[in-house]
Amino acid sequence: MAKPSVLTPQAEDFPRWNQDVVAKAELADNGPVRGTMVILPYGYALWERMQAEVDARIKRAGAKNCYFPLFIPESYFHREAEHVEGFSPELAVVTHGGGKELEEPVVVRPTSETVIGEYMAKWIQSYRDLPLLWNVWGNVVRWELRPRLFLRTSEFLWQEGHTSHATYEDAAAYAERILHEVYADFMVEVLAVPVVKGRKTSRERFPGAINTMTCEAMMRDGKALQMGTSHELGQNFARAFEIQYLDASGQQQLCWTTSWGVSTRMVGGLIMCHGDDAGLRVPPRLAPTQVVVILVKADGGAGTAAERLVDELEAQGVRAELDARVDVSFGRRSVDWELKGVPIRLEVGPRDVAEGVVTLARRDAGSKQTVGLPEAASEAARLLETIQADMLATATQERDARTQEVKTVEEAIDASSDGWAVMPWEALRTSDGEARLRDQGVTVRCLVAADGSLPAGEDEPDVIAYLGRAY
RNA sequence: CGGGAUGUAGCGCAGCUUGGCAGCGCGCCACGUUCGGGACGUGGAGGCCCCGGGUUCAAAUCCCGGCAUCCCGACCA
Numbered sequence: 098m099a100k101p102s103v104l105t106p107q108a109e110d111f112p113r114w115n116q117d118v119v120a121k122a123e124l125a126d127n128g129p130v131r132g133t134m135v136i137l138p139y140g141y142a143l144w145e146r147m148q149a150e151v152d153a154r155i156k157r158a159g160a161k162n163c164y165f166p167l168f169i170p171e172s173y174f175h176r177e178a179e180h181v182e183g184f185s186p187e188l189a190v191v192t193h194g195g196g197k198e199l200e201e202p203v204v205v206r207p208t209s210e211t212v213i214g215e216y217m218a219k220w221i222q223s224y225r226d227l228p229l230l231w232n233v234w235g236n237v238v239r240w241e242l243r244p245r246l247f248l249r250t251s252e253f254l255w256q257e258g259h260t261s262h263a264t265y266e267d268a269a270a271y272a273e274r275i276l277h278e279v280y281a282d283f284m285v286e287v288l289a290v291p292v293v294k295g296r297k298t299s300r301e302r303f304p305g306a307i308n309t310m311t312c313e314a315m316m317r318d319g320k321a322l323q324m325g326t327s328h329e330l331g332q333n334f335a336r337a338f339e340i341q342y343l344d345a346s347g348q349q350q351l352c353w354t355t356s357w358g359v360s361t362r363m364v365g366g367l368i369m370c371h372g373d374d375a376g377l378r379v380p381p382r383l384a385p386t387q388v389v390v391i392l393v394k395a396d397g398g399a400g401t402a403a404e405r406l407v408d409e410l411e412a413q414g415v416r417a418e419l420d421a422r423v424d425v426s427f428g429r430r431s432v433d434w435e436l437k438g439v440p441i442r443l444e445v446g447p448r449d450v451a452e453g454v455v456t457l458a459r460r461d462a463g464s465k466q467t468v469g470l471p472e473a474a475s476e477a478a479r480l481l482e483t484i485q486a487d488m489l490a491t492a493t494q495e496r497d498a499r500t501q502e503v504k505t506v507e508e509a510i511d512a513s514s515d516g517w518a519v520m521p522w523e524a525l526r527t528s529d530g531e532a533r534l535r536d537q538g539v540t541v542r543c544l545v546a547a548d549g550s551l552p553a554g555e556d557e558p559d560v561i562a563y564l565g566r567a568y
Numbered sequence: 569c570g571g572g573a574u575g576u577a578g579c580g581c582a583g584c585u586u587g588g589c590a591g592c593g594c595g596c597c598a599c600g601u602u603c604g605g606g607a608c609g610u611g612g613a614g615g616c617c618c619c620g621g622g623u624u625c626a627a628a629u630c631c632c633g634g635c636a637u638c639c640c641g642a643c644c645a
Contacts, residue, residue, distance in 0.1 A: 242643050360645050393604055428605035446604055
């Protein structure tokens, strides 16, 4: 069904993520066109949960969902110089339509700043229309040189937010709010993936932005993954698309815009942050199925006990599922759910029912315990929160253990072999340090102020650079 | 575009050096015995050996020419 590379972009890093794990976990396959992907039902269920959680946070931040076209006239891209330069190499361009060559080619959107800018200009008249907070769920295409399933596919699904504001301060504050309250909150609280929030260096910045902020996560092999970004676009796009408003004193003003997005890349991040040799480990708040009740045998009233248990779990708000496939061997079914990373398995058989107990297995710790049948549902519900916290704590510990403070470029390269290095940005910025790191495949993941906040600029004193190898 | 490798059953691969019936593991189908952690036995289905040409009595195998894919680099959510 799928190749091993699906879940293990670097097979040697996760040696036992074999064909079996991939095929049965049913996550994704390589698509029919180079670099595209087919997302299979279980992988899509994970994405749907991500969408639901991210969308709720976006709405809490005040943005409204809308939709814009997949096709963008090529000329739109030429209105913002840096943007066209940044995206031209990876555009998919449609030259024919309806059997005829088009007068003007259209590109398949790699991101929608340009079309949305066009519409914002039409919609915004007055300062009373601001801020304008829009979000689009859709797909985009970037013809990458080296695609990698989930992490860098030619087509991917994502959410892109686009906002217009009256002032620089308002735009900057909103972009930062998205980073904290939508992205980092979701990643830490739901995905149980610890992230470093920082500022990108100018060379890593989004084409056309004046500032790019990022959430960087560490995968289990020590490499970094950019999980989501939020950009201040300044007035670059407002100028290019004439997004203006009349202020309270009757003066025409240019808007300040932002854009921000997270994608199906997060599915890859989830896998590579939490997956182990036995398959996926899905944190409870994300898990499409939080508890699976496995009916071992239908004898001795176990069938009705299992059904009742599922009802009790659902009554407590737990996403529960019954596995009553008694014609399939128990071991096989256990492994199936283990591969899928379902946080808790409750095993119910005649033996348990006779003793008034069930066996509870935790996927995260691999442990098993016996709990009384009457309190099994509430115990499982309580444990879900424990597991959520434990997974975050474990991931945080592993990341911190692989993060070293260093003083020299040599030490940074050494530390980056299996983790991150942290060192003063000043030392790199004022020397050829960054170039020497890049020669060794090590990049500046992000910049963070000494107190952990986001630096207002690259040349601020005491800024710390996070360095590492990245996917 | 530079460097390296690979195309053989649904998936993973052996066979190629030294030409001679198309193979193995997993998966799939049937029957039986099993069933509390990936069961076992017996039988079965499944092939454009990447494509085109050449050499030969005979080509998965040798030769020539294409195409595709993967890995390492440059680009990147």
